Amino acid sequence: MASIIDIKLPGTIAKVFGLPNGDVSRQQRKVLKKLLKKARFTEFGQKYEFDKILLSKDIERAYQQSVPIHDYNKIYNEWWKKTLDGVPDVTWPGKIEYYALSSGTSEASSKYIPVTKDLLRSNTINYLKQLISVFTYQEANKKSLRKSFLIIGGATDLQKSDKGWYAGDLSGILAKKRPFWFQTFYKPGGRIAALRDWNEKLNEIVEHARDWDIGYIVGVPAWCQMCMEMIIERYNLKNIHEIWPNFGVFVHGGVAFQPYKKSFERLLGKPIVYVENYLSSEGFIGYKMREHAQGMQLITDNNIFFEFIPFDSNNFDADGNLLPNAKAVLINEIEEEKEYAILLSTNAGTWRYLIGDTIRFLDTRRCELIITGRTKHFLSLVGEHLSVENMNRAIEEANNHFNISIPEYTVTGFPYKNYFAHKWYIATDDPVDPQELLTFIDNTLKSINDDYATERASALKDVFIEILPEEKFLKFMELRGKLGSQNKFPRVMKGNLLQSWDKFLSTGKI
Known part of the structure; x- marks a missing residue:
């Protein structure tokens, strides 16, 4: 029987093996020009004068100055909503034939993310690149x-x-x-x-x-x-x-x-080989290209133009909402070990689009990064700045220390005795002492997050834990209509979602 590797692959794909080819800034400029040229006669391209941007000496800065940053609600209400009525040439040439339904982990209603033929073609090329890269893995x-x-x-x-x-x-x-x-x-x-x-x-x-x-x-x-x-x-x-x-x-x-x-x-x-990829509804962003790399490498030459907003108080409020005067940097301006929210411009008609992920670069030369969480999925009630990455690391170390499996968890924060507290909800079917587990998680977070350690000695007075069977977490997802491979359990509970979770735990309903 023939195998997939016996198929003759496109020649341009077979050249790509995990290191950025050439200057990534030049690659990104080329991508941006290509996107702007293709979309210059759309409604969006006409409003934001893509033709003028293309004539600029500094095309990236002209693009940033002309086109505003969009979250889903902004771009949907102003642009994508028209495409659902069959209107062509709105943010990308032609009619949109497919929409990816995405609700992230907290929104109640589905988002309709355009999926164009051009995007599907780009995704296919990236899948093949990823497959080829595995052949370089010695193990x-x-x-x-x-x-x-x-x-x-x-x-x-x-x-x-x-x-x-x-x-x-x-x-x-x-x-x-x-x-x-x-x-x-x-x-x-x-x-x-x-x-x-x-x-x-x-x-x-x-x-x-x-x-x-x-x-x-x-x-x-x-x-x-x-x-x-x-x-x-x-x-x-x-x-x-x-x-x-x-x-x-x-x-x-x-x-x-x-x-x-x-x-x-x-x-x-x-043993098996693990390959992480970074595929969102908006595009195929990156994947692990080197066998022993700690992070995934951005795909900088295939129809996604990237920008990065430092994830700090200058650009986001305490709830993770983007501030009006937020500033984005380009790929040649990123710094290692600094957290960013990521913006995409793609061949599906997303323009300076905030997808909601936060990332951190481990190697700027190779453009290798890890996903650290979501802009709205973190805890910082009193300045503890607890990220999903911190939480994942604490859970991983707890798994190893107690020799247990914690497949799901979520955390919430709340006022407590004139101060504040966190509560962890842990899914495990393995026997473990709750207080010992909580103490271990708390101490681990103190050791890896200085802000958390500081606040635990002051305003963040207490931490609580409730251990639940994994079935509880799955049932909650099922009741919300989110049982399936595309849905993820939220790592941080806030607002209406937290109310639904509390009601579910007390009544079995949402």
Whole structure:
């Protein structure tokens, strides 16, 4: 049987192996020019005079001065809303045929993110680049790349509107639009992939698991782990390699992998290679290109122009909202170990768009970064500046210290006895003393976050914990209609979401 690596790949792709080619500033300038030229006759391009920007000596600065920063509500209400009515040439040439439905982790209603043919083409190229990069990994089992790919994602059975466009999970759109030659290697196949009921989909995968020779799995860690656990239980196995001996590569994204790694590796019979990618509804932002890299490398030459807003009090308020005079820097101005919110301009008609992620560069020369959290998913009641990255690290160390698995957690902050407090909700089915676990997490956070340590000695008077079965977290997601591979449990609870969580814990309803 032929394998995916026997397919003749485009020559331009085969040249790319993990180091930025040339000057990334020049690459980014070229990307910006290409985007502006393509969109200059759209409504957006005409309003913000893309033709004039293209004539500027400093095209990046002219672009920043002319085009405002957009969050979803701003760009949707002013621009994207028109495209849902079938209006063409709004922010990108032509009509929008697909929309990725995205609600992040806190918003109640779905966002409609345009997905153009140009974006799908860019994503396909980046998928192939990522696949090729794995061949440079010394520890990768090359045999696994000749086997089938299991992609655990959203339903490919998309919703069709009366205007002719389709909407659904991004993973479903990508699966539906993958090249014809890929279908030979793709599992679980079209019929199962189209299923909307997440439990039904998992059960179907389990039933067919013994018929497949899986070498490569792609998906969000929590749902891939759940699927493998179900397979192991169904066939009375010791580990997943007893049924898929060639499984050697796991491509993951969407959430930090550290909290899941220990419980994930319990399911394995031998080591595998982990490849993190940074794929959002708005575009394929980056992936781990070097075998032992600590972070993912930005894709700087494929139709995404990046800007970065320092995530500090000069640019964001205490709730993570962008301030009116926020300033963005370019890729040649970034600093290592500094936190930024990321802006994208893409070939799907997103312009200076705040996607809500915060990142930190580990290596500016290679443009390697890690995702540290979300602009609105952090705790800083009194200046403790507790990021999701801090929380993930504390959970990972707790997993190792107590030899337990904590697949999910969330944290909230509240006034307490004239001061303030945090409360952790921890999902684990393993036995552990709650107070010992809380003390360990608290001490770990003090050791890695000076601001947290300072505030714990003053205004942040106490920390509480409640340990719950993992099933509780899954049930909450199910009741919110967010059970599935595209949805992530919020790491920080605030506002209406916190009220729903409190009601759920007390009544079982939301």
